[in-house]
Amino acid sequence: MKPVRRVAMWSGPRNISTAMMRAWENRGDCAVSDEPLYAAYLAATGLDHPGRDEIIAAGDTDAERVATALSSGPAPGGQPVWYQKHMTHHLLPGMSTAWVHGLSNVFLIRDPAQVVESYLKSRATVAPPDIGLLQQAALFDEVAERLGKAPPVIDADDFLRSPHAYLQALCERLGIAFTERMLAWPPGRRGSDGIWAPYWYEAVWRSTGFEPWRPRSPRLEGADLAVAEACRPAYERLRACRLVLG
Structure with a gap:
């Protein structure tokens, strides 16, 4: 079996993770x-997400078996590079993360106030574990300790200001050749999209590239603001390690 470069992008919801994919x-x-x-x-959680029954029926519910395939199995289609889009909160308490260290791990972060505001457009309520930042910080610490240095961290706000430069820098950091084909793609659905795509991917289906950067000023209050602020220390700690260009 030919060696495979396995890139794991650890994100939370309502980020640019699908466009990155x-x-x-x-x-x-x-x-x-x-x-x-x-x-x-x-x-495992019993959570009622959109399309829950379809997702469970279509996917593999054995997390350890999935992890083994991701870390040591052949890449789909025999490709030399395998990009894995992960939500960090999908790593449940008690699940071994030893397999993660066989991957090239990257952390994709976004300001928690922006995440919470976007999340509430599709869900009625939100709690800190829902947006993944606390779990990202814990996994980041584990990966950094094993590597002896910080793994790459990409802040979505920085990235959207200069996708070309950040993709080029990230590929260089990972030892993978950059290609400008990463900057634009045909619109529409993909066979690789999760079965949940109709609930979340409408904007990505219309896209032909990364959205232009624009300033955002989320307006949160009460419990929603408290969720964002509970996650902010984790965000700021990861942001301090983010990839900064020139």
Whole structure:
């Protein structure tokens, strides 16, 4: 079996994670997996997410079996690069993370106030564990300790100001050749999209590239603001380690 470069992008919801998946899939030498632990997460937690029953029926609910395939199995289609789009909160308490260290791990972060505001457009309520930042910080610490240095961290706000430069820098950091094919892709659905895509991916289906950067000023109050602020220390700690260009 040929060596496979396994890139795991650890994000929370309502980030640019699906657009990032499009960029990698458009390379031509890269297989992608869309939230491969989602079915196991829903089955274990009992949470009522949109399309829950379909997701569980279509996916593998054995998290350990999924993890083994992701870390040591062949890449889909025999591709030399395998991009795995992960939601960090899908790593449930008690689940071994030893397999993660066989991947090239990258952390994709976004200001928690922006995440909470976007999340509440599709869900009635939100709690700190729902947006993944606390779990990102814990996994980041584990990966950094094993590596002896900080793994790459990409802040979505920085990235959207200069996708070309950040993708080029990230590929260089990962030892993977950059191609400008990562900057644009045809619109529409993909066979690689998770079965939950109709509930979340409408904007990505219309897209042909990363959205232009624009300033955002979320307006949160009460419990929603408290959720964002509970996650802010984790965000700021990760942001201090983010990839900064020139």
